[in-house]
Amino acid sequence: MPESSHTPPASVTPGQWSFTRWKTIGQLEALEVHHPVFSATVFLQGAHLTHFALNDDTNWLWLSDTARFEPGRAIRGGIPVCWPWFGDPARNPPEIRKRVHTPSAHGFARTALWRLEDVRESAHEVEISLSLNANEDFEGQWDGHALALITFSFSVRGCQIALTTTNLSKDPLALSQALHTYLPTSDISRTRLLGLGHSQYMDTLKDWDYFEQEGPVYFDGETDRIYESAEPLTLVTPAGKRKLTSVGSDSTVVWNPGPEKALRLSDFPGTGWQKMVCVETANAATDYRVLNEGQSHTLGVVIGRG
Numbered sequence: 001m002p003e004s005s006h007t008p009p010a011s012v013t014p015g016q017w018s019f020t021r022w023k024t025i026g027q028l029e030a031l032e033v034h035h036p037v038f039s040a041t042v043f044l045q046g047a048h049l050t051h052f053a054l055n056d057d058t059n060w061l062w063l064s065d066t067a068r069f070e071p072g073r074a075i076r077g078g079i080p081v082c083w084p085w086f087g088d089p090a091r092n093p094p095e096i097r098k099r100v101h102t103p104s105a106h107g108f109a110r111t112a113l114w115r116l117e118d119v120r121e122s123a124h125e126v127e128i129s130l131s132l133n134a135n136e137d138f139e140g141q142w143d144g145h146a147l148a149l150i151t152f153s154f155s156v157r158g159c160q161i162a163l164t165t166t167n168l169s170k171d172p173l174a175l176s177q178a179l180h181t182y183l184p185t186s187d188i189s190r191t192r193l194l195g196l197g198h199s200q201y202m203d204t205l206k207d208w209d210y211f212e213q214e215g216p217v218y219f220d221g222e223t224d225r226i227y228e229s230a231e232p233l234t235l236v237t238p239a240g241k242r243k244l245t246s247v248g249s250d251s252t253v254v255w256n257p258g259p260e261k262a263l264r265l266s267d268f269p270g271t272g273w274q275k276m277v278c279v280e281t282a283n284a285a286t287d288y289r290v291l292n293e294g295q296s297h298t299l300g301v302v303i304g305r306g
């Protein structure tokens, strides 16, 4: 594992923070933000956001009741960062597959310790940046050298996440990735996702064949699809609407495990599938990206009120 610091750099000593503080949750270090208008929790492991809420509201993100906060274990819920590959390595294009030396899904970023780069606070906004230097420390899992920098911006408008990857090696770097957002609902059968009408999708549960979406996406059991779309999306649940707007992405993964897969998932309650859906801002399937030496790409999402 790479060396990563639990202590903030001098420029961001805790004394300078008004709204942000360190907290140990389970066995992991996190930054908790308690701003007069909003609150948020970001773990150093995985640069994992598990909580964002305006102060008159509940968590905008779904977090499993049985989530475990342990080194090397992905947290179930919130927004796992899938990087530098998305999903099963075997389902990635050859340029990505040839770099990966593990069957593990979704890359190593979600279980790696990120480094805190900056905390910026103002009366209206809190910004937290973390980085992961994916160098030879990860060579057992992956060949490459890249820097990931993620910035969370929290405000009354919602939360904005920008994940920038820079290729630090001489060779072209192919990567797939996702901001794997878990969103809550009180009832998945009364939940729909708008904005994907007329787009093509690959249904991973139907031999990865292509289909065309007609109208909203409804959920009536296991759903696992990669949509070829970059349109803004609105999730409508019995409690209200949430809007997701992406940048640097031409693919969206929509996932709900349904009742059977729910029982096989780690840290996932048996009935949890009725209360969540993942809408993942991605560079997945044919939307993978190739970066030349020194080149950067930013994948981002803004999550706001509908």
Ligand SMILES: O=P(O)(O)OC[C@H]1O[C@H](O)[C@H](O)[C@@H](O)[C@@H]1O
Pocket: 074, 087, 105, 106, 224, 225, 253, 254, 255, 265, 266, 278, 280
């Ligand atoms: O259990 P995990 O490795 O966190 O993966 C959870 C899910 O992530 C994605 O959404 C994939 O499309 C699913 O096939 C997978 O089951």
